[in-house]
Amino acid sequence: MKINNQRIFEGRNIYSHRKCIRLDVDLEGYCETPTKDIDGFNERLLSYVPELYTHRCGIDIEGGFVQRLKEGTYLAHVCEHTIIGIHNKLGIDIKYGKAREIKDDFYYIIFEYKLKRTAILIAELAIDLINSIIKKKDINFDERIEIIKRVIMEESIGPSTKAICDAAKEVGLPIITVGNENLYQIGYGKAGKRFSATIGNNTKGIAIDIACDKMLTKELLDIQNLPVARGEKVFNTIHLLEVVNRIGYPVVLKPQWGSKGNGVFVNINSEKELLRAYAEITKECKEIMIEEYKVGNDYRVMLVDYKVVAVSLRKPPYITGDGVRNIRDLIEAMNANPLRGEGHEKPLTKVKIDEELINRLSKLGYSLNSVLEYGEKVTLRGNANLSTGGSAEDYTDLICKENIEICERAAKTIGLDICGIDICAKSIAEPLYENDGIILEVNAAPGIRMHHFPTIGKERNVGRKILDNMFKENYSNIPVISVTGTNGKTTTVRLISYVLNLIGFNVGCTTTSGVKIGNKYIHKGDDTGYNSARSVLLNPEVDIAVLESARGGLVRRGLAYDLADVGVITNIREDHLGIDGINDMEDLSFVKSLVGEAVKDNGYSVINADDEWSLKVLDRIKKPKILFSMNENNKYLQENLKLGNPIVFYRDETIYVKNRGKEYKIASAEEMKFTMNGKLKHNIENAMAACAALVGIEVDYCIISKGLKQFKSCEEDNRGRFNMFDVNGVNVILDYGHNIDGYKVVIDSLKNLGLKNITGIIGVPGDRDLNTMKEVGRISGDFFDSIVIKEDKDLRGKDKGEVASIINEGVLSSNRKDLNVKIILSEEEALRETLKLAKKGETIIMFFEDYESLYDIINEFKNKGTKDLKSASI
Template identity: 30%
Template structure:
């Protein structure tokens, strides 16, 4: 064993390159951060040679005990650590664990040696780039501290990462919906730094903004924000609502209360989340104080309405049904004759682990000396936050604001029907309907009940993390509302990868699709095309520019050209494709900066195109390139081989097994499946004067066949495309 840190305290892990691969890549089909790590002299010191390193690292990060690593079961990484592993691999697991501790769960990571001594490529999954990069830096410092036996504040580091995650990651409600979409195979794109998210691609896409969708009417939102108008519409549709009036002064409020009858409720006309709401008001003094509170919280007109006894309930309506329901409960404390109300609340209520100040907490922390609603409630009882209640005295702290107790399975059908009617009356596809009910399990006809509000963009956390009861699959319900049972939000995508003829293949294929009448988008080296129109003549093979196709709502099908450099530096622009074309595995010499120094390593780059072919999709592969042929076994879908010579071994064997092939014969193109010649496209002398055209025409035709295009339309597309090229030569 070597007492390493006593003579090498200045040695550090260095990062040579840090890249966010935002799409499918050589590591995985999800975004990762790839790091080129130089561990320097640490190459000579695996973990089992560093005195005390194992103990220090596992003390700082006890969660490493569940990391599986190579053995495939919990404890696998610790076993590797004891036996001896290197700093790059250790850093990978430390970064993953720091992200997990910060609440950004992830588990994928890999570390591989390069041909240069001490230099490793390390990749780790991250759900957000800034958080991942910060975890990488923190992880390096933690590993250094464990090696050199120097201090490192894990708690502070995790807190900083958690703050970054809260700042940059999707909110919990939006993330829940996105996860539900992912479970259904629906891709997503985050359109802003906030919670605006696209589900699906092209003309199959839908959009969400937390609990709003692209079906949420702006008119309905305006109606929901006007409580008086909402109440009028609900009443006209037969929805029970409390009698009420809109007022501007305390005198008007008292007069309205006399007309309505005490007790009453006072609340802001434009308030939400229960702010400024006072219940069960029985005298002028309490009403004046409640009026002032509502003015501070809302600033506009005030509503005075009939008080309906019962508990507040929130029913979440998605589409035409109630998918979740929660009940509110009042909050009380019991005096002990010694403690003031602040102390009683802290001891009897705020110690509840369900209470907190973050969005994750289903119940809020209560502050009797700061919360205006609580201060007013105490005043009505002749108390302040600093009063000391007598032994056994019950003190009401909060009447509303605790609507977080799940009762979804208990709601009576008539109650649910009334909630959905209220949402339809306002015009919302997703609505939080607030009802006062004596008992949600009983029919409406058997109790006093009323709808008091209909909310647009309702909060979802009370149903995702209730204070009691079961969490509800809100995300699944919203995704099902946006997409039919057989829909996955995917338009047809074709990806073309290689170093030879990829641009002409992409141009020809998109042209054939265009002449078929489809709305086609093309991102290739020649530019960005919509149909026959070149929108931008610059190179569009990058990830960011490729996103332009995916977010375009007018496109039926998108064609992407890729090269190995893009896959290595950015990843593919999409997660999956219907057709993946690979032309060749050649030219690794141009990729030396990526440590790609052999055809085998280039093969691992270009296979990414085949890895992302959908199960109902097709890989189109060049039968003349042996390493491209090897990729056939990696495809989850079908395979079409293409080649000039029908006797190519791979093509002939594929055809013999009953599969599809495309080849050249007597001046034409043959599409065959097994022994059957499905069709032949006669070129009639076309294309003969375009150098090297034969092979890439085969690839484009094979891709068109994979998309279901008929031979007649392929022939028409070939002829008109050649004429277009000849015209501009």
């Protein structure tokens, strides 16, 4: 078995509403070999991954998968369960997976994941394990498990980040991971707030720099008459001894730039100790501080928005002797506590046996082999940082008002809205000035694990406080409207965006023309996928996101957003069949339904009630719906109305909305210029889809009406969608139709307009199936007076001339002997040659790939007769 390809879905996707990975695998001849026929397979697999005993599988009983193994199941299915089982072995709780045949030995396997790099390594291990069992070879399974454990440590988000993300999920805000450096954004567009650990959206960079400089922090606090330890920066041994003579023993040596208690030497009581510590610390850093050492308890005071929100008493790790075990064994026993883990993975951190710990034991007269008497207590660290094994007790309710004031003044002095202040005092319940207490440090990006998981006392939800500070308790997000379907997506997105722009919103939208923010394109191209949507969602200037969500993006990457306020399905018609595993209309409707499903509980799914395949996904969509139809009496429309939902319909050549017992006239076909007096029926449908989406986000009906009446089928408003130009008496129409239904609606529009002597310049993308290519040729041959067949520049895997030849077969099948057919492969040359021969009153309809080049050619020909070119504003 081997992996041929992998796809990583970072959000909702066509397989699941959870993050998933798809593996395309080759079973290399084992597609029909059940596990019961592979000698020793089941026993060896279960010995490596005993977690499989708990898998229920399709039988839905404990041990169901093992039963399937014994009966004989197939390797793709086994691989799926093995991947999930190894996740479970490593403490990662996932359950979802499935395996499906592509063809013969080729299968795809889907499984949910929590950590991306970890999941890929687990998948590779699962496949290698299966191969090793089949080939009866050894595998370094345990060693690779240990490697994956280290990757889990690196990849897992820290407890502070997790606390803030959990708080965001509780209030229904989406989270985007930005890059791989612990940067996150909560919310989209203008509402988005970015944070890294506990550095919030409002935290000042200069304040972080100040807090990182412990000497500068001390000086600023001292200027404000806040209690700090006496001391200063030292530059050499002589200076060190001069300072200690002034402040006296005991003292502390620490880096000027440091964190988490690293490199700090405390309670130094003699010159010998001092020089030894100085020699040690200068190995790692050059900028060093010396301070007087204060005896007292170690408190951490947490502030958010310059206000005290939590207080902890921190205690260094210690062991208590039992008269039997040595210190090393006692440390190992302490680390075996299930609450202790590596790094920040659990409430407490394991104590590492390092040089600093050994030196401390030596100073106390012990070694790792020393056996402590029963009840004898030894403190293992000179600091109480949780990252070095310390513990914490909640003291939030005990801090006195004087110390609250001191801490809040200190935070404002440094300018840190979110900070952790370290205090040394006999009691936090008494004013620092009265019990010789001091501020040790003001920390940027303070860890909040101790407040969420105190060893003793009440948990404090500091993550929620930080979220409150970022959003000022206004948990609103920008609206997201997502539009999918086979045809009409781009026009619908443009209509929605046009109306929202009238209101004054700065709209971020994605279409086949590019990514547009307000009235400016920030990128031009076919931008209907995951990355384009993310560029809008991460843009801090966007008020509303309107996203065209095309099939390709949904299949390859899934949704870039979590849930939309409105999900629109314009229609589901035949297109893209045979591509990406989408073999029939049922497959296609399954893909498109994702946009309708991924909608907020208080949002709407907009569905075309006249479209057969759109109606077939209704049962998959559990959220409220707004249906639209050309027929007011459509039964699905009326059923939706009875449920209390809005409907949009077309009656007497006018669009109406019914909502909450009232009927509203929106616009007539005559008033909507882009429908050409209702002759472009597909644009009436697009108008209703856009109207329904706008109703879904509660846009005023008068504004909707105004927008639909002002929008035009011109180059400025709806580029490339039935744009008509007068080129010296010749009608030239550019349209992006590229599938069977797209051709049909354009031909119907031409019939409705009563145009004569029409030349069709036709083509189809090279990745469409043979039936589509031939059918486009046939329906073109049945209607157009003459035909020019061209090809796209991007042949999508076909040979030059191959697509044109197939389309020509379809044209010839129309059996029109009088039909003039040419093949000119370049679409630019096809338009040039056709324009050269065209006569006044004739019409050219071009189904294009590249709008820009054709627009330039039209301009060139037009300028032969006039100085300026303007597309008809119709």
